[in-house]
Amino acid sequence: MEQKGFKSGFVSIVGRPNVGKSSLMNKLMGENLSIITSKAQTTRHRIMGILNGENYQVVYSDTPGILEPKYSLHEAMMSYVKVSLEDADVILLVVELEDKFDQQLFERFLRIKTPIILLLNKIDLAKGSQVEDKIAYWKSAIPNVSSILPVSAKSGTNVDKILDVILEKIPDHPPFFPQDEFTDRTERFFASEIIREKIFLNYSEEIPYSAEVVINSFKDQPDIIRISAEIYVERDSQKGILIGKAGSSLKKVGMEARKDMEAFFGKKIFLETHVKVATNWRKERNKLRQFGYTE
Known part of the structure; x- marks a missing residue:
């Protein structure tokens, strides 16, 4: 109406x-x-x-x-x-x-x-x-x-x-979305973006631009949200830098991301991250489609 x-x-x-x-x-x-x-x-x-x-x-x-x-x-x-x-x-x-x-x-x-x-x-x-x-x-x-x-x-x-x-x-027009909504994006999307932000903040050179985050599992339970994420980079050398000595760099990213997620979602977060290589994913259209990009 x-x-x-x-x-x-x-x-x-x-x-x-x-x-x-x-x-x-x-x-x-x-x-x-x-x-x-x-x-x-x-x-x-x-x-x-x-x-x-x-x-x-x-x-x-x-x-x-x-x-x-x-x-x-x-x-x-x-x-x-x-x-x-x-x-x-x-x-x-x-x-x-x-x-x-x-x-x-x-x-x-x-x-x-x-x-x-x-x-x-x-x-x-x-x-x-x-x-x-x-x-x-x-x-x-x-x-x-x-x-x-x-x-x-x-x-x-x-x-x-x-x-x-x-x-x-802007024109006179009825609302396009229900008036209790504040975004068109899913909780999974924001979880992946928070992790990606921490990668941009903690690494230099090509690492932030070569990294993509995929949320494999997002389980919203009464007292906690359990999230499993994969971080993709383009080369094995980048994987080593992202993980860091004895996993220290990746651990720092995970801790910072979890803290922001808890503030964003208003709930305790369990976050696990894994790093994988997807060679030249930024240049290959089929990989971009897999990562949710459309042209």
Whole structure:
């Protein structure tokens, strides 16, 4: 049954890698749905966060950072961006102070008819007239932007104003999802993402980018959730680094992941992890499909 005066719409959060999209998503939702690290390309999937209010439902989509694909995993990631932009009633285009208009990455937004709200992030680092100068720069670079809002995901500056701007632009429409839901993703997905976040935080070089996490078993019992996970890497040498001396590195990842899972799920967690090798999985489409990526 249609609700009179109710607003509902899809909002795509996009930008190049490492501009703070996921931090903004989590701030907007009031929940840590997207994993956050200082490394680029942390987000690999489209993650929806469903924000419900008395007379609105905003469906946020955090997407992978926009890049030029180098192999099949990148192509799958960019397909999520493409679908998210096609679905969107409003686009949040996130840039930071040092960003400049890159023809390859930003030209697509010149052709988009969907309302674009440009979020100039990391203004807590601004000096002098940098914010005003950058607002003028982006107005000139992408003239079809509906509005520009300077924000800081880190300090929270102006983040509370984003929802009001969105609600001005999304249509009157009944909710797309039940109003007690807050994401389209499963508990297994969030368990795998928490483990992957810890890999990004604890390892350098190629290890985080070569690692994929698969949850084999997720048993939710009255007092505990028992989780069995497999971590895949591309080479035997990476497997050795991931495990560490006498298993010390993998143990640290497991302890940190378990702690975050207990906070996220609100229940005691038993977590076991195993490391396996899936050679060149990022470049092989059949392995990507097995790991839940679609193009």
